[in-house]
Amino acid sequence: MKKFEAKSLEEAYELAKNEFQCSITNLEIEIDQQPRKGFLGIGKKNAIIRVFEKSSQVSSYARKNKEHSFRKKDIKIEDVSKKIQDSNKEEIQVKSYKKQELRSVPNLESKENIFDNFYEVDEKQQISQLIVKKDKDEILQEVKAGIDSLFSNTCYDIDETKVEFYDDETIYVEFTGVDSALLIGKEGYRYKALSYILFNWINEKYGLMLRLEVAEFLKNQEDSIHTYLEPAIEIIKEKGSFKTKPLDGILVHIALKRLRDEFPNKYVAVKTNIRGDRYVLVNEYRSKEQ
The missing domain is CATH 3.30.1370.180 (Ribosomal Protein S8; Chain: A, domain 1)
Known part of the structure; x- marks a missing residue:
């Protein structure tokens, strides 16, 4: 018989199991004292148990643990080292692949920076190099057809969109009608979004700038x-x-x-x-x- 003391019964059982090197089911346990937490440390008590082994023979549990420990010793260091090296190589390859993926993702700008870049009036401003040279009338027809297609299925009551050249490098687009003011939005956010969409299309395809007027907002x-x-x-x-x-x-x-x-x-x-x-x-x- 042996006594074990711990903060909880579970810890006491674990101590007994390790001491006798057997399963807890092979032990007879008597609880001498139940654990108590007490109040602010006052009246605190540990768990105390008395443990008897049911049989004197070595349990199968202990034999299995010994066999398991011997099997671990039989593992060759060279095999383990090779596995670690292979694992490290795979991890390095994965990290390298992820870095390549991250490099291929373009830098994203905030919506304010995007709008600022679009509306910036600067002598250094770059115009797209992929410019399709077309007749002015043909450009106006294509731009107007594209805008009409964009708003063909909307619920806004908008008059026929005005599209013309403001100067040699700028297309002027004007929206009028009963619901045209709704395209401006609170603090002009819809106006900014529409400007950005139209500018990217017109500048990329024709190499031209944009002047957008919506319900005299720009004026x-x-x-x-x-x-x-x-x-x-x-x-x-x-x-x-x-x-x-x-x-x-x-x-x-x-x-x-x-x-x-x-x-x-x-x-x-x-x-x-x-x-x-x-x-x-x-x-x-x-x-x-x-």
């Missing part, structure tokens, strides 16, 4: 920003530099174009402050001539 935005910039232009002429207030969405691009047109020999660029607000900076000390 109203331009009028408001031009009114704001009138006194700013006088300040720039007097002092040589100026920084606009934070501008949202399309306003910053309208302001950028107006100020670059007004001051072609000055440094005019869009900047972002620490809060993420975007503004236009005009600086006479960094002119294009320098």
Whole structure:
């Protein structure tokens, strides 16, 4: 007979099983004391059991454990080493394949960056090299047919879309009608999305820029920003530099174009402050001539 003490009965049983090297079913167990958790450590008691082995013969459980330990010793180190090396090679190949997959995935831009890149008015702006040279009338017909097809199954009540050349490098598209204002959306998000879709198509296929007007949204935005910039232009002429207030969405691009047109020999660029607000900076000390 042997006594075992532990925090719980399960732990006490495990101690007895390891001591006698047999299954718990081959032992006779008497519980001398039930475990108690107590309260804040007061009155805490461990489990105490008395254990008797049912038979004196060595149990099959112990023999199996010994045989198992001998089998482990019989394993050759060379075999194990080879398996580890093979496993490492497979893991390296998998990691290499995953890295190649990740390299093949293009970098994704946020929706604001996508729109900014689309609407940026910059002399360094790249135009797609894959340009199909076509007659202007043919281009207008294809663009109008594509837009009509895009909106043919929508529920919007829109008049016939106006498509014409704004200048030699820009196509002008105008949406009018009872429901045309719905294409603008809250804070102009639908307008931005539609602009991005049409621009990517027109620029990629024809190498042209886009000027999109929806229910006079663009005109109203331009009028408001031009009114704001009138006194700013006088300040720039007097002092040589100026920084606009934070501008949202399309306003910053309208302001950028107006100020670059007004001051072609000055440094005019869009900047972002620490809060993420975007503004236009005009600086006479960094002119294009320098």
